[in-house]
Amino acid sequence: MQLTTAQQDNIREVLWYHTKYRETFNEVYDHILTSIEHQPDHDMAPHQMAKIIIDSEFGGWDGLKELEKQRERDLRTSLWKSLWAEFRRYFKLPLLVFTLLLSGCAFFATAQVDRGVTFFIMLFAVLVPMGFSSRFISFSTWSKKYKASVKDRAAQKIGSLGITINNLLIILPGMLTDGHYRLIFQAHAALVTALLVVYVVYGFSAVKVFQNNLKKEAWAS
Structure with a gap:
């Protein structure tokens, strides 16, 4: 026919x-x-x-919805597994050498340099994956003629995780104490160093996952 x-x-x-x-x-x-x-x-x-x-x-329209939900779950699980595997590589040789050097530099900067500098380095580290994820999300997302990819939401969640944690650990305590406690400026240098290293390693790991698993696409009706 x-x-x-x-x-x-x-x-x-x-x-x-x-x-x-x-x-x-x-x-x-x-x-x-x-x-x-x-x-x-x-x-x-x-x-x-x-x-x-x-x-x-x-299975009808409801079956299609369930199919999409399952694919979203499967992709999310796959990407988080890839992210965790990539993150762990920085704590094994040969990348462990890089992590140790980063830790030494971060501790020196935290203990000896103005912590405002440390704060901006951390902020940059958490913004990088967010900015990088935008490369894989079409800016036509809000157009009625655009249909999102199942990868869009997964990329957004991975990209925004760093800034979410940053808000919870660094900004929220200051808001709850009326500015009397600022983690970056008052916490022990070792703790701030650990956070900085985690943020940087997470940023590198997220970018690698984006490069390996996502491709920029532009598609509309």
Whole structure:
């Protein structure tokens, strides 16, 4: 059964409304068109045939939603495993040498240099993965013609984790004590050093995960 452009657009519009991620949309849309084209000609409307295919092969619209949720969970689990594996590499040879050198420099800067400098280094370290993650997220995300990738949200969460922890450990205590306790400026140099090293290593690890697992894509309807 050969579909007209108008019939294809009708199926596309309905499926666009019921899917969240472009990977799901592409896969299901192509599958529906192929399945219908292999059917003999009959009087049933193409959008009705499409609904039958979705119900029988994907469990209906609710089944599609669950499929997307599962893919999101699977990707998130995979990326966090990759991130943790990359993070641990900095505490094993040969990268352990880099980590030790970083720790020595960080301790010297924390103990001997103005801690304001340390604060800005830490802030830069947590902002790098956030900025880097934006390379893999289309700025058309807020367009009605744009359908997000399942990778977008995962990239945002990994990229923003550092700044979230920074807010909880550094900014929040000062807010709760009316500015009387500022961790960066009052905590022991060893603690501040440890935080700085963790932030930097996490930043490097996150960037590596982005490079290995995500690709920048621009796609719209």
